[in-house]
Amino acid sequence: MTRPLRSAQFPAILLLAAAGLGLLLANLPTHDALAGVLDAHLAVPGTGLDLSVSHWVSDGVLAIFFFVVALELQYELTRGDLRSVRAAIQPAIAAAGGILVPIAIYLAIAGSSTGSGSSATGWPVPTATDIAFALGVLAVFGRGLPTxxxxxxxxxxxxxxxxxxxxxxxxxxxxLNVLLLVLGLVAVAVFAVLSRTLRQAQGPRGRRSRPVIVVLMVLVGVIAWGLFAASGVHATIAGVLLGLVMAPRPADRTRHALEPWVNGLVLPLFAFVAAFVVIPQVPLDALSPAFFGILIALPVGKIVGIAAFGALAMRIRPRGTAPAIRFPDLLAAGALGGIGFTVSLLLAKLAFADAGVRDEAILAVLLGSMIALVLSAVLVSWRARRHRAAGDPEEDLDEGAFEVGGEDEGEEGWDER
Structure with missing residues (x-):
């Protein structure tokens, strides 16, 4: 039942469809009714948390996505491709180019604006890459690419x-409320201890105690999220920290369990809400510099930065590292990097105080990501055909979007094998 949601292709299609639906309904007569729902406030009594429905999605529901991303980061940093400096140095240099060049392009276009509607604050928006979309494009068009x-x-x-x-x-x-932030960090530490207790719970007595520990972990995680939200730090950071401190074996199992929910509900819901913006009825020259900065910096800045810095990384790579990546493959990687989508949408929602500029920035993220998606599909298909023709070794990418790094832990217990 959950296999399509664990694939790399279907979640990307679902995410794109949800964003398209949000954009469509925002520009039909349904706008006012849906806007009223998204702007309605829901408060948690006695906590000081009073957020609109759209903020509950971007600050609360999306924290689950960042939690799962952090579980994947933990795996890659401790047991995967980024576990050593030598293993990480090449993609790290390329990633640096994919961040610095888009920032430079954005600031060259939008960095001079000032005032309450300033576009200069949006420079982080074109720096992100959507891992789910990148893997989806690879799964659909990349059969034949070497491991x-x-x-x-x-x-x-x-x-x-x-x-x-x-x-x-x-x-x-x-x-920033330092006291609440410290209490949030304490809750994260308690979560880490509970996850290690869960890993050590073995035997009949341990099996009986696991449900209690899991419930406690959920409660502590929610408390940590609430404390971070109230402290002034963006609440999704709580999800990141909880994922990074979780014990490895329970983390693998949790990642497997949450993956269908993240791919099938969390990300589409956020994409729908984030893309619910009215298309401005203005001529092109009346759009903000932020629109053009993001629209150009995402597809162009990423492909130029990743390809150029990646080529440099290939020339200076130390002995014993992975084989050099050819420049055409770096171009394909750069095009994939331009699909900002999820994280770029969140950054766009956070970066601009002016609602009009924010909506234009969100539209630019959608358009820029679509341009990068089409370009990456073409380049990845081309490179995959060349590698298949050359007989280069390949590896299947049909596993789940967050399961690329290691074995499928879905049927394993909490204990060590």
């Missing part, structure tokens, strides 16, 4: 995720 190329692309997308998370944590904290 080394796919591992490089995955590592690149994960490093981009790390940078996006850092931007959210550092740049978009507001009214």
């Amino acid at each position: 080394a190329v796919r591992a490089f692309l995955l590592a690149l997308a994960i490093l981009d995720d790390i940078v996006g998370i850092v931007f959210i944590a550092v740049l978009f904290a507001h009214g």
Whole structure:
């Protein structure tokens, strides 16, 4: 039943469909009714948390996505392709280019604007890569790509995720309450201890205690999220920290269990809400510089930055590292990097105080990501055909979007094998 939601192709299609539906309904007579629902506030009594429905989605529901992303990051940083500096150095240099060049292009276009509607604050928006879409394009068009190329692309997308998370944590904290933040970190530490207790619960008595520990972990995780939300740090950072501190074996099992929910519900729901913007009825020259900055920086900045810095990384790579990635493959990687989507949409929602500029930035993310998606499909297909013709070794990418790094842990217990 959940197999399509664990594939790399279907979740990307579902995500794109949800965003398209949100954009469509925002520009039909349904707009006012749906806008009223999304703007309605829901408060948690006695907590001080009073958020609109759209903020509950972007701050609350999306935290589950960041939790699962952090579980994947933990795997890659401890047991996967990024477990050592030598393994990570090549994609790290390429990722740096895929961040610096889009920022430079964006600031060259939109960096001079000032005032309440300033576009200059949007420079983090074109730096993100959507890992789910990147894997979806690879699964559909990349059959024949060598394992080394796919591992490089995955590592690149994960490093981009790390940078996006850092931007959210550092740049978009507001009214910081240090006490609540410290209490949130304490809750994260308690979560880490409980996850290790869960891993050690073995035997008949341990099996009886596991449900209790799981319930406690869920409660502590929710408390940590609430404390982060109230502290002024963006609440999704709580999901990141909880995923990074979880014990490895329970983390693998949790990642497997949550994957269909993230792919089938969390990401489409966020994409729908984020894309619910009215298309401005203005001429092109009346659009904000942020629109053009993102529209160009995402597809162009990513492909130029990743390809150029990636080529440099291939020339200076130390001995004993993975084989060099050919320049045409780096171009394909750069095109994939331009599919910003999920994290870029969140950054666009956070970066702009002016609602009009924010909506234009969201439209630019959707359009820029679509341009990058089409370009990456063409380049990845071309490179896959060339590698198949050359007989290069390949690896199937039909596993789940978050299961690329290791074995499927869905049927395993909490204990070590």
